[in-house]
Amino acid sequence: MNPLAAVIFDVDGTLVDSERHGHRVAFNLAFEEFGLGYVWDEVPYGELLHTTGGVRRIDHFLAGEGMPEQERACLAPALHQRKTAILNDLVTQGRIELRPGVRRLIDELSGVGVRLAVATTGSRSWVAGLLTHALPDVAFEAVVTGDEVERRKPEPDAFLLALQRLTVDASTAVAVEDSLEGVASATAAGLTTVAVVNDYTAGHDVGAADLVLDGFGDPGHPARVLADRRATGCAGILDFTTLRRLLLPVAAR
Ligand code: XBP
Ligand code: MG
Numbered sequence: 373m374n375p376l377a378a379v380i381f382d383v384d385g386t387l388v389d390s391e392r393h394g395h396r397v398a399f400n401l402a403f404e405e406f407g408l409g410y411v412w413d414e415v416p417y418g419e420l421l422h423t424t425g426g427v428r429r430i431d432h433f434l435a436g437e438g439m440p441e442q443e444r445a446c447l448a449p450a451l452h453q454r455k456t457a458i459l460n461d462l463v464t465q466g467r468i469e470l471r472p473g474v475r476r477l478i479d480e481l482s483g484v485g486v487r488l489a490v491a492t493t494g495s496r497s498w499v500a501g502l503l504t505h506a507l508p509d510v511a512f513e514a515v516v517t518g519d520e521v522e523r524r525k526p527e528p529d530a531f532l533l534a535l536q537r538l539t540v541d542a543s544t545a546v547a548v549e550d551s552l553e554g555v556a557s558a559t560a561a562g563l564t565t566v567a568v569v570n571d572y573t574a575g576h577d578v579g580a581a582d583l584v585l586d587g588f589g590d591p592g593h594p595a596r597v598l599a600d601r602r603a604t605g606c607a608g609i610l611d612f613t614t615l616r617r618l619l620l621p622v623a624a625r
Contacts (some may be wrong), residue, residue, distance in 0.1 A: 375544060376486055376544065376545075376546060376619055377486070377487060377538075377540045377541075377544035377545055378486060378487040378488065378489055378513075378538050378540050378544070378545040378546075379481055379486055379487075379488055379489070379545065379546050379547075379548060379619060380489045380490065380491050380514075380531060380534045380535070380538075380545055380546070380547045380548070380558075380563070381488070381489070381490050381491075381547075381548045382490075382491065382492055382547070382548060382549045382550060382551075382554045382558075383490060383492035383494050383499060383502070383503075384492065384493070384494055384550075385550035385551055385554075385570050385572060385573060386471070386548055386549055386550040386554070386568060387470060387471065387474055387490075387506070387507075388468050388469060388470055388471060388474075388502065388506060389469065389471050389570055390468045390502075391417070391421060391572055392414055392417070392571075392572065393467065394459060394462055394467065394468045395426070395455075395459060396412050396414065396417045397458075397462065398455045398456075398458040398459040398462060399412055399426070399429075399430070399451075399455050400412055401455075401458050402451050402452075402454040402455040402458060403451070405454060406447075406450075406451060406454070408451075410433070410437075412433075418572045420432070420433060421551070421572060422552070422553065424493040424518070424524045424525045424526070424553050425493050425518050425524045426452045426455060426456070426494075426495065427448050427449055427452045428524070430447075430448040430451050430452055430455075431444050431448040434447065434448060452495075456495055456497050456498050459498045460497070460498050460501055463498060463501050463502050463505050463506075464501070464505065466505070468502060468505075468506065469506070470506050470507070471568075471570070471587070471588060472587065472588060472590045472592070472593040473587060473588025473589050473590030473593055473595070473614075473615070474588055475507070476588070476590055476614060477588050477589075477614055477615050477616055478507065478510055480614055480616040481616055481619070482510070482511075484616070486616075486619075487513050487538060487540070488510065488511070488512050488513065489512055489513055489514040489515070489516070489534045489537070489538055490503065490512050490514070490515045490516065490534070491514075491516045491530035491531045491533070491534040491547070491557075491558075492516070492517055492518060492530065493517075493518040493524045493525050493530065493553075494517060494518055495517060495518060495519050496515075496517040496519055496520065497519075499515065499517050500515070503515065513537070513538055514533075514534045514537035514538050516530045516531075516533045516534045516537070517530075518530070520533065521533055525551075525553040525554055525556070525557035526552070526553040526554075526556035526557045526560070527557060527560070528557050528558070528560035528561035528562075529557075530557065531547055531557055531558050531560075531561035531563055532561050535561065535563075542561060542562035542563050543562075545563055545564075546563065546564045546565070546566060546619050547561070547563040547564070547565045547566070548565075548566050548568060548615075549565060549566070549567055549568075549578075549581070550567065550568055550569055550570050550572075550573050551567075551569075551572075551573045551576055551578070552573070552576035552577055552578060554567075555567050555576075555578045555580050555581045556580065559580045559581070564582050565580070565581045565582055565583075566581060566582065566583045566584075566585065566615065566618070566619065567581035567583070567584045567585070568585050568586075568587060568588055568595075568615075569584065569585070569586055569598070574586070578599075579599065581599070581601070582600075582601050582602050583597070583599070583600050583601070583602060583618060584597070584598040584599040584600070585597060585598060585615070586598055588614075588615055589614055589615055595615070
């Protein structure tokens with residue numbers, strides 16, 4: 373069994389439940405400021421999430437609205453820049469919260485010397501502020517954001533760069549993700565992967581993950597094991613047994 377050297381966390385939907393009332397709200401406020409009349413409602417936004425990266429998501433949407441590529445090429449980045457500024461305001465207002473159980477898991481992993489990192493498609497201009505605001509005392513040894521890699525998730529680039537910066541082998545690390553694209557990215561990077569789905573990704577095909585949970589497990593939020601591909605499987609309800617106790621054996625592939 374390989375010792376668990378590091379855990380690499382995704383951000384949106386994993387560390388924080390940021391999409392429905394965070395990014396989506398910021399995108400809509402930016403559309404409003406630009407007088408565009410578009411509104412991304414909660415349900416259709418779930419589909420738009422399959423396009424990773426805010427600029428790409430806006431461009432994909434505007435293309436679907438029939439906007440010529442030449443117009444989109446300058447509008448999408450301008451909208452995204454404003455959206456990111458709005459999101460940062462939401463972060464500093466404390467509107468983007470950690471998912472239940474994340475703080476407890478991070479403290480327990482740190483407590484046993486497991487190194488921590490982040491690999492996200494999100495943009496550094498808000499990711500850094502979010503981590504500082506939500507987890508001010510946590511030392512993430514590597515924070516890889518979408519703007520630092522050639523290809524966004526589901527490509528493995530972000531996780532590969534995080535492993536490189538940690539100087540650890542994929543066999544001694546575990547990725548924690550929430551979505552189809554994120555699990556595809558982490559598994560393509562050769563990582564044992566835990567999917568902790570949320571209300572946007574509960575229907576995603578995350579079958580490539582080694583373990584699928586519906587939460588992180590916390591007093592009052594027991595996590596349910598939705599799928600377990602590991603040899604030493606565990607089934608049923610985790611009575612808020614911390615994911616740490618699951619992660620430690622998970623590193624053994
Ligand atoms: C999720 C994403 C990001 C966010 C929006 O990232 O795809 O694009 O939805 O952030 P992850 P930006 O799950 O990998 O954390 O607008 O900065 O892209
Ligand atoms: Mg995510």
